[in-house]
Amino acid sequence: MPVSVLLVDDDALVRAGLRAILEAQPDIEVVGEAADGAAVIPLVRQLAPDVVAMDVRMPLMDGIEATRAVLRAFPAPPKILVVTTFEEDQYVYGALRAGADGFLLKRARPAEIVHAVRLVAEGESLLFPAALRSLAAGHGNEGARAAVAAARLTDRESEVLRLIARGLTNAEIAAELVLGTETVKSHVSALLAKLGARDRTQAVITAYESGFVAPGAAG
């Protein structure tokens, strides 16, 4: 059962590129295209795609509004993969709050694009915007790859991040999870690398900004 994808981008060139890359995969099928967010709702209703690859900047209705509209309109909405560039990273937070499931960088390599589509199709994928931003600084394509491939935390890392975001030290986390402090340090290091965070403070910021934790939700 292939993953069905709807492409939404005002640039025909981008649509064609995405279609070519994705159609080359046996398990991915592009079922439709749209040139603006305003056309998304009826197309989703008609095509019922698994994933919508959604551009951010479009003339009539931008990707953020369209994301919101789709999630409002359908009880079981498709996964929304927001297609963005480093220059547009100010839209990332808005898209996240609108309910986007993942991010795709236009300058990513084909294999990464394919990977991203599969990831969001599988569900529960959270790509951290801070990782995008920090990795974007200077590293060029390296950044794109890392942002797409590495930004998924393991269960343990998620658990540790949650405790970091509650203000615990490594020793306290170790006690809480019944682990050695060295183990916690390992998880913290891995987690910081994946998030593109320099230290636990930046990790907490990323946790809040990405919606990984929400104000008021903590105990």
Add this chain to the structure above:
Amino acid sequence: MPVSVLLVDDDALVRAGLRAILEAQPDIEVVGEAADGAAVIPLVRQLAPDVVAMDVRMPLMDGIEATRAVLRAFPAPPKILVVTTFEEDQYVYGALRAGADGFLLKRARPAEIVHAVRLVAEGESLLFPAALRSLAAGHGNEGARAAVAAARLTDRESEVLRLIARGLTNAEIAAELVLGTETVKSHVSALLAKLGARDRTQAVITAYESGFVAPGAAG
């Protein structure tokens, strides 16, 4: 021109106590009372108080809902001072998100209660819930005093907290503000003490949880 206060608490004893304490001040005037949040809207319309001292737990409409209702109903709403106890601190975040302007602990001393009313009346007062919680742990009355009196940050401290909440190190903050690192350290220490935070990580958490910074608002 005295500060006018509306008391909202289902406990008549509490109302009487607040009235006695506040009326003893020449610059504070209690203009009305209500026993439930459901009665607040018409009373605010009629009395136009500067401050509403609002209990959290009330039979018909709780303080959080009432706060929300008041802020929705009036273009220039009164300041909302939420009256709470340490046992009720789980309501603090909800009240903050509802738009409350400050917090008052029932076991606070009279002078502190008066101070809190004057503070919110002056505007722009933000009392940090994390400071409440951490100070509440064990210190008894000490905690109440500190939470009310110390939780207001100076301009410089607010500036530093904002930069901490953007992930900067002390050295980077110093460069940003054109200061010495030792100066930044002084501000950070003062700020941590006021917030009841152990380190900058907890300070960031407090900043988000209190609404001092909001997800998506950062640049």
Add this chain to the structure above:
DNA sequence: TGGCGGCTCCCCCGCACGGGGGAGCCGCCA
């Protein structure tokens, strides 16, 4: 069967951090 990723734990090392002091300058206000 081998490889790989996740989880666990260990070492060494440098450093940013935070606490404890103190001090001088300025402006406000009693």
Add this chain to the structure above:
DNA sequence: TGGCGGCTCCCCCGTGCGGGGGAGCCGCCA
């Protein structure tokens, strides 16, 4: 006039933190 709070900068000191290595165990899957 003196006091006080805010802002600035300095010292010393301990340590939690994060990076750099490495290693063994397990389960999944090709």
